[in-house]
Amino acid sequence: MKQTRPTHLRDLLIIKINSLFYIETQIIKALPKLVKKASNRDLKKDFEYRLKENKGQVKRLEQVFKLLDEKPKKVKVEAIRGLIKDAEWLIKNIKNPPALDAALIAISQYIEHYEIAGYGTAAEWAHLLGETEAAELLTQTLEEEEGADEKLNDLAITTINERALNE
Numbered sequence: 001m002k003q004t005r006p007t008h009l010r011d012l013l014i015i016k017i018n019s020l021f022y023i024e025t026q027i028i029k030a031l032p033k034l035v036k037k038a039s040n041r042d043l044k045k046d047f048e049y050r051l052k053e054n055k056g057q058v059k060r061l062e063q064v065f066k067l068l069d070e071k072p073k074k075v076k077v078e079a080i081r082g083l084i085k086d087a088e089w090l091i092k093n094i095k096n097p098p099a100l101d102a103a104l105i106a107i108s109q110y111i112e113h114y115e116i117a118g119y120g121t122a123a124e125w126a127h128l129l130g131e132t133e134a135a136e137l138l139t140q141t142l143e144e145e146e147g148a149d150e151k152l153n154d155l156a157i158t159t160i161n162e163r164a165l166n167e
């Protein structure tokens, strides 16, 4: 997106929302591979649940675009492409299922933290700009991402890391 006039916080918010939209759609494309490759049942179920949750998050972003009177623009975000490539590398190269589960949690937590940073910023900017409804929607997703990260952490600590250790 080329800016021909000074960039304001509202422009930054729109750029951020477009990035988040792209990030979510890439995650939705990648998650079925994680569902397929996770061997622990709870982890597999969690990835399945995240897939549904992320689809809801895309819908929420569509509402945010409407509230801001904007339409999604085509953007590419290299950072999420890199993270997804890392996940694909793990799937291809780690042959030991318990170790792969531990590695998939680790890469998923990278992705969650990345999303948490994005939604946290977007919610704050929307709030500052007086876009209260948009800020609320972004905060709802932020809380979901934080919950997803916590769930992954629990799975790692209670079972999955131990299994990888004893394999």
Ligand SMILES: [Fe+2]
Residues within 6 Å of the ligand: 024, 027, 054, 057, 115, 145
């Ligand atoms: Fe998400």
